Amino acid sequence: MSDxxxxxxxxxxxxxxxxxxxxxxxxxxxxxxxxDILEYFxxxxxxxxxxxxxxxTNVMRPDEERxxxxxxxALRNAPETEDGYFKGPNVS
Amino acid sequence: xxxxxxxxxxxxxxxxxxxxxxxxxxxxxxxxxxxKGVATTxxxxxxxxxxPPYDATVISRLKEAGATIVGKxxxxxxxxxxxxxxxxFGPTDNPAAPGHVPGGSSGGSAAAVAAGEADLALGSxxxxxxxxxxxxxxxxxxxxxxxxxxxxxxxxxxxxxxQIGPFGExxxxxxxxxxxxxxxxxxxxxxxxxxPEGESYADAATGDVDGLTIGVPTELLEGAxxxxxxxxxxxxxxLEDQGAEYHEVSLPSVEHxxxxxxxxxxxxxxxxxARFDGVRYGPETEGEGDAGSNWNETFSQVRKDGFGDxxxxxxxxxxxxxxxxxxxxxxxxxxxARAWVKQDFDEALSEADVLASPTMPVTPFEQGESLDxxxxxxxxxxxxxxxxxxxxxxxxxxxxxxxxxGLPVGLQLVGPAFGEERLIRAASALE
Numbered sequence: 001m002s003d004x005x006x007x008x009x010x011x012x013x014x015x016x017x018x019x020x021x022x023x024x025x026x027x028x029x030x031x032x033x034x035x036d037i038l039e040y041f042x043x044x045x046x047x048x049x050x051x052x053x054x055x056x057t058n059v060m061r062p063d064e065e066r067x068x069x070x071x072x073x074a075l076r077n078a079p080e081t082e083d084g085y086f087k088g089p090n091v092s
Numbered sequence: 093x094x095x096x097x098x099x100x101x102x103x104x105x106x107x108x109x110x111x112x113x114x115x116x117x118x119x120x121x122x123x124x125x126x127x128k129g130v131a132t133t134x135x136x137x138x139x140x141x142x143x144p145p146y147d148a149t150v151i152s153r154l155k156e157a158g159a160t161i162v163g164k165x166x167x168x169x170x171x172x173x174x175x176x177x178x179x180x181f182g183p184t185d186n187p188a189a190p191g192h193v194p195g196g197s198s199g200g201s202a203a204a205v206a207a208g209e210a211d212l213a214l215g216s217x218x219x220x221x222x223x224x225x226x227x228x229x230x231x232x233x234x235x236x237x238x239x240x241x242x243x244x245x246x247x248x249x250x251x252x253x254x255q256i257g258p259f260g261e262x263x264x265x266x267x268x269x270x271x272x273x274x275x276x277x278x279x280x281x282x283x284x285x286x287x288p289e290g291e292s293y294a295d296a297a298t299g300d301v302d303g304l305t306i307g308v309p310t311e312l313l314e315g316a317x318x319x320x321x322x323x324x325x326x327x328x329x330x331l332e333d334q335g336a337e338y339h340e341v342s343l344p345s346v347e348h349x350x351x352x353x354x355x356x357x358x359x360x361x362x363x364x365x366a367r368f369d370g371v372r373y374g375p376e377t378e379g380e381g382d383a384g385s386n387w388n389e390t391f392s393q394v395r396k397d398g399f400g401d402x403x404x405x406x407x408x409x410x411x412x413x414x415x416x417x418x419x420x421x422x423x424x425x426x427x428x429a430r431a432w433v434k435q436d437f438d439e440a441l442s443e444a445d446v447l448a449s450p451t452m453p454v455t456p457f458e459q460g461e462s463l464d465x466x467x468x469x470x471x472x473x474x475x476x477x478x479x480x481x482x483x484x485x486x487x488x489x490x491x492x493x494x495x496x497x498g499l500p501v502g503l504q505l506v507g508p509a510f511g512e513e514r515l516i517r518a519a520s521a522l523e
Contacts, residue, residue, distance in 0.1 A: 017411050020396060037466065044348060061278060064443050066121060073145040079370060
């Protein structure tokens with residue numbers, strides 16, 4: 001999906017990377033829109049290189065044991081659980 | 093609830109035993125701020141059934157202050173939009189301009205205050221999502237300095253850009269809510285201890301602008317509609333009459349702010365929204381546990397069904413901007429632009445106390461007017477996104493109504509980091 005070639009295959013590829021299934025109409029609509037949007041993003045080429053002085057400081061706290069969310073509450077929103085664990089789809 | 097202001101209207105009573113600063117006051121809360129035991133949907137089908145097991149820090153502080161939460165307010169899905177039309181729960185009407193959008197993404201919060209459904213409201217602002225709806229609904233909204241308000245419990249969209257902030261009918265009301273929510277939190281390591289210089293933020297609403305210097309960035313007037321610019325200058329003249337002075341300034345970097353903002357926000361969104369896969373929360377997934385399907389297919393299906401178009405668009409573009417071969421071209425350049433914008437603002441604010449512009453370059457869109465062209469929608473954020481890139485505070489205060497269509501126009505004031513009191517003082521002079 002480079003700037004000069006936003007095509008349906010490229011949109012499908014990115015959707016696969018992002019784990020978002022798209023139907024054909026969505027691929028078609030996004031292909032046109034992404035071409036416009038990425039062309040607009042191209043103007044970032046005009047931005048000069050800028051000295052970035054990041055004044056960052058580490059924020060630390062003592063590593064002390066404390067209560068966390070209990071298991072029952074943590075699992076309450078899961079569509080499927082088993083033996084106190086989240087249950088996900090098959091891996092392979 | 094004819095205007096579809098709230099996604100849910102369950103009341104959450106504050107600590108009634110104390111005589112808190114917000115005792116007896118009602119607050120609407122944007123539905124991306126976690127409320128223990130009360131659904132928090134982010135305006136998305138993905139989280140329609142999600143009930144947080146804990147309160148966001150700002151909610152704990154509201155309860156301690158004695159406030160009553162009257163409902164979870166409608167919003168663009170995951171905060172992605174400027175109209176509140178991308179909500180999976182339908183659009184919200186604008187109480188100040190029926191038939192028009194309330195702005196977004198915190199449209200329900202602004203509409204709740206404008207309609208008198210709540211005294212105050214909380215929203216979140218990633219690229220203008222408090223200021224835009226404040227301007228469109230004719231109320232006051234404050235986007236605090238990055239790090240003034242804890243983001244713990246705010247469902248993340250663009251976490252290097254966003255802040256929770258208050259809405260009120262008056263500057264003093266909004267400032268009083270800021271007093272309650274501001275302050276350091278050990279659960280958000282980006283918060284800073286930056287107490288107001290005076291007694292409180294609310295105390296700063298004195299309306300005293302004698303000797304105030306206002307910089308007006310010419311770039312932020314160029315793209316604005318004529319009637320909006322006219323209303324803006326009337327408000328500046330009002331401030332001049334009260335002893336303020338203005339001069340024009342130039343911020344060349346802001347010409348690139350919209351594209352830099354969208355590259356950064358979409359990139360962060362693609363990462364932050366990766367967690368929505370239907371395992372820990374989210375809708376029941378089809379084929380879960382079936383021998384025939386694998387996790388990639390299951391996740392892709394749940395994300396197809398759970399996310400709306402604008403969210404998919406931003407996740408895909410963000411994934412693209414961060415992908416091998418394009419990272420330097422988009423993401424790195426956007427970070428350069430962000431640093432440039434910060435430098436420009438620092439320079440302009442060394443010669444002026446505050447910077448002023450129209451909050452939005454347009455008056456509220458008609459319902460349904462703008463959904464088809466995402467790029468046009470992004471460009472409407474030209475005046476608000478630079479502030480998030482620069483991590484600075486800003487306020488939107490009603491400037492009056494457009495001469496041509498009578499619709500609300502907001503004035504935005506931007507100040508130095510942790511300079512909220514100065515903004516509150518100046519904005520209150522327009523009331």
